[in-house]
Amino acid sequence: MNNYLEANKDRMLEELFTLLRIPSVSADPAYSEHVFATAEFVKEQLIKAGADNVEICQTAGFPIVYGEKMIDLSKPTVLCYGHYDVQPADPIDLWDSPPFEPVIKDGKIYARGSADDKGQMYMQVKAFEMMMQNNSLPCNVKFMIEGEEEVGSTNLEIFVKANKERLKSDAVLICDTSMIANDCPSITTGLRGLSYLEVEVTGPNRDLHSGVYGGAVANPINILCDMIASLHDEQRRITIPGFYDKVDQVSVAEREAMAKAPFSIDDYKAHLDINDVLGEEGYSTIERVSIRPTLDVNGIWGGYIGQGAKTVLPSKAYAKISMRLVPNQSHEEITALFEAHFKKIAPASVKVKVTPHHGGEPAVTPTDSKAYKAAEKAMEVTFGKTPIPLRTGGSIPIVTMFERELNTKSVLMGFGLDSDAIHSPNEHYGIFNYFKGIETIPHFFHYFSIL
Numbered sequence: 001m002n003n004y005l006e007a008n009k010d011r012m013l014e015e016l017f018t019l020l021r022i023p024s025v026s027a028d029p030a031y032s033e034h035v036f037a038t039a040e041f042v043k044e045q046l047i048k049a050g051a052d053n054v055e056i057c058q059t060a061g062f063p064i065v066y067g068e069k070m071i072d073l074s075k076p077t078v079l080c081y082g083h084y085d086v087q088p089a090d091p092i093d094l095w096d097s098p099p100f101e102p103v104i105k106d107g108k109i110y111a112r113g114s115a116d117d118k119g120q121m122y123m124q125v126k127a128f129e130m131m132m133q134n135n136s137l138p139c140n141v142k143f144m145i146e147g148e149e150e151v152g153s154t155n156l157e158i159f160v161k162a163n164k165e166r167l168k169s170d171a172v173l174i175c176d177t178s179m180i181a182n183d184c185p186s187i188t189t190g191l192r193g194l195s196y197l198e199v200e201v202t203g204p205n206r207d208l209h210s211g212v213y214g215g216a217v218a219n220p221i222n223i224l225c226d227m228i229a230s231l232h233d234e235q236r237r238i239t240i241p242g243f244y245d246k247v248d249q250v251s252v253a254e255r256e257a258m259a260k261a262p263f264s265i266d267d268y269k270a271h272l273d274i275n276d277v278l279g280e281e282g283y284s285t286i287e288r289v290s291i292r293p294t295l296d297v298n299g300i301w302g303g304y305i306g307q308g309a310k311t312v313l314p315s316k317a318y319a320k321i322s323m324r325l326v327p328n329q330s331h332e333e334i335t336a337l338f339e340a341h342f343k344k345i346a347p348a349s350v351k352v353k354v355t356p357h358h359g360g361e362p363a364v365t366p367t368d369s370k371a372y373k374a375a376e377k378a379m380e381v382t383f384g385k386t387p388i389p390l391r392t393g394g395s396i397p398i399v400t401m402f403e404r405e406l407n408t409k410s411v412l413m414g415f416g417l418d419s420d421a422i423h424s425p426n427e428h429y430g431i432f433n434y435f436k437g438i439e440t441i442p443h444f445f446h447y448f449s450i451l
């Protein structure tokens with residue numbers, strides 16, 4: 001089985017490099033042609049790997065690449081999902097090598113998208129190629145690879161609703177998450193939801209001289225900081241009324257199981273160069289990033305930020321705020337609660353505007369399903385260890401959407417590491433992880449088709 005992998009490693013790496021060189025940043029319109037070009041590349045590679053009916057499906061935004069290999073309708077079908085778009089590379093100055101010129105250092109591939117998700121999505125394509133070449137594809141497979149994951153998958157939902165029959169499958173396989181360590185495999189069994197919005201606080205109708213007016217007129221930046229600070233209490237709980245009402249309380253048994261996962265707080269702190277962690281009282285670090293909801297400012301701006309000093313009392317202040325949600329919070333409800341609360345706490349001296357961005361629902365995936373067991377067995381074969389089921393903090397909103405629209409559950413068999421610096425400068429993906437994924441996925445297919 002692995003002879004093919006051994007013989008083709010260099011080419012499989014070279015192809016990934018070609019994919020990583022296309023800057024498919026979905027958030028920035030300046031990169032739009034590259035996002036479309038990436039879809040073309042993915043299409044070509046699916047065809048070369050042996051998929052049928054490969055098609056670039058246009059949407060109101062970036063296209064979805066579809067392909068399939070139906071070998072026998074009486075056999076089960078796996079729907080492979082991944083995304084070919086990437087996060088912006090900013091801040092570019094902090095990269096040690098250019099983000100779209102992949103290089104290998106210490107056994108890792110450095111490039112934007114190497115781990116999230118080009119490297120992981122491409123493992124699925126290469127694993128499929130390998131099964132085709134070895135004549136060992138044991139069941140049907142469909143590919144749906146999108147270009148808007150990093151901006152909320154809005155058009156994917158429309159596509160899914162319109163293509164329910166074509167997308168019919170018995171399980172969705174997603175490789176877009178991380179595991180505990182290279183010698184400690186895990187399978188993600190829960191993801192947080194997301195409510196993302198932007199706030200605008202307006203004071204006077206124009207920027208003012210901070211000496212002439214300062215002290216008498218509300219400074220929207222000062223006010224915004226007060227308002228944001230008030231969103232957490234001393235226990236670092238979120239103060240928005242009703243915010244925790246629907247939060248699913250995780251059982252003592254599950255919390256005890258989580259506490260058994262290997263985790264070193266000292267390594268964690270050392271890795272981030274922080275003297276201490278900070279979070280909601282009464283919960284461990286692992287719990288704070290998985291089973292508890294959060295509120296974070298992602299960006300804040302306003303006033304004068306150029307060279308030197310300019311005395312100004314600004315007219316406006318802005319912030320981008322995200323809330324990570326857990327079962328059974330709903331992103332629309334939480335967004336509404338935030339908006340009402342934020343407007344209520346604003347003093348009469350300012351005006352407040354809240355603009356929701358994309359959102360997504362939290363997800364919990366089953367551990368008693370055929371797909372989970374197949375992933376577990378596959379990792380047992382290739383890692384020699386039983387993977388640990390673990391909820392993580394990131395969000396993949398389409399998991400809940402697939403459940404709702406297609407009535408199909410997902411299995412989140414990711415091969416990244418939390419230390420891969422996804423969304424950060426110097427994102428990287430281990431060569432070990434890339435090939436481990438390609439090696440493991442065919443075992444997943446094997447067990448899925450016999451269990």
Ligand code: BES
Nearest residue numbers: 116149150151152176177178392394395
């Ligand atoms: N692949 C990530 C999510 C992820 C990363 C889950 C690591 C678990 C471990 C995905 O591409 C992502 O970044 N999602 C966004 C949400 C999306 C709506 C923009 C996120 O989590 O911020």
Ligand code: MN
Nearest residue numbers: 116117149176
């Ligand atoms: Mn991703």
Ligand code: MN
Nearest residue numbers: 087116150423
């Ligand atoms: Mn991402």
